Amino acid sequence: MRRWLAMAEQTLANHSDRLNAINIYPVADADTGTNLYLTVRSASQALAELDPSDVGTTIAAAGRAAMEQARGNSGTLFSVFLSAMAEPLAGQQRLNGPLLAAALHRAQLRSWSALSEPMPGTMLSVLEAAAHGAAEVESALNGDDSNHALAETLDGAVAAAREAVVLTESQLGVLADAHVVDAGGVGLLLILDCLRSVVVGEPLQEDLLDGLSGYRVQDPNIALDMPEQVGVEVMCTINLSPLAAAGLRMQLDELGDSVIMSAVSEQADDTGAYPWRLHVHVPCPATALDAIQAVGDPSNVSISALSPNAAVDAHDLL
Incomplete structure (x- = not known):
């Protein structure tokens, strides 16, 4: 869990500028990448000196730190996601496929209920897809709690999350008009692939973000071209x-x-x-x-x- 959040912190630091550039929903304030990075950093730093007793305690501590220091919509939703994940993991000494599926399902429910007006085409859609992807794989594996089954469950979650990111462009009119995918959804996809990476001992998938609308380095900073936001x-x-x-x-x-x-x-x-x-x-x-x-x-x-x-x-x- 320490390595996951540390890797997510570094990855978001590397991607924050591009995430900011496509951040136009719910407001075009060009800060989703920064907000996610700072919130994940708070969670990661909380574990630096923690002596954890189990997986759930570790994630709960990270979730509380993230919640207290959450930045923006995306950071707040990430902190809810992290805190909710901890609940099914309480008392567990290791993560496995069934526990991961349960944790993502719990995070999905808590995140949707935290918003007064949840919308498809956002981080929520990506989290929902990841939870469903993990559940489908875990169900097919009939409760297998091996490390191999955990890796397959994570593969299913990340693959489903990426498909959901692609779909965000068509789910929200403002994203379709600007020809970009949702910034928060991309951030969550990166965070999930960081978990897959540390579990299986492989780098992030090189082609994970290939083809995502608006995400090429040469694409314009669409957020700064949007009308000024009031409030x-x-x-x-x-x-x-x-x-x-x-x-x-x-x-x-x-x-x-x-x-x-x-x-x-x-x-x-x-x-x-x-x-x-x-x-x-x-x-x-x-x-x-x-x-x-x-x-x-x-x-x-x-x-x-x-x-x-x-x-x-x-x-x-x-």
Whole structure:
């Protein structure tokens, strides 16, 4: 798991510029590659000095670190993916095919439920395809928990994920018009192939990204040619009961879009509240912060402009 996340960190560092260049959904803010890289780096660094007791504990620790430091839609969804993967792996000393299939299935369910308005043609579609690909192979292998079966299960997951990335261009109108695939989907594909790579002891597949629309080095930076985006991205962590969290989600759905809420852990405090990581796009920071502060005391707050060339005015924070 350490080697997987370390490799994913390095791979995303190498691909962040190209991922940024095709990042036009849900907003053209040209930062998906950067956000994924920084979020994966947080997860990788969390394991550097950890003395893990099992696979689930290791991934859960990485997931919590990623959740607390998540950047953007893509980083937030990756942190949900990682945290959810840990649940079926709790107490397990090694990864195998059946566990991988279960972990990807759990990650798929949690990721789709974390968004108020999940959309096909995004990271969610790629994750769903990977989960289905792994499940099909694992089912055919009848529960084989050997390392060879794990490698085959990973091959199935990555192959299905790549097919899903190709399809993203036709699933979202904005991607079809720009002739590009989804940046977050490509990032997740790279992360999954990094896991395959460390398990089987082979390099990343050289032809993995061949033919993906908009992904050649010579292709233009399409994100910077899109109209300037109005608004800001607000992220924070807040302790709330499940009922209060549901109420806040409904309110944020009315105030903005790209709402993502996911529990950082399944451990409640003495009042029955859980820590939640929250992400939303709103016209100005106060729109979200007023609603958030009305129900709790947010921490680890980050605010960034949706336009890659814009800045958040100080008076907007008041």
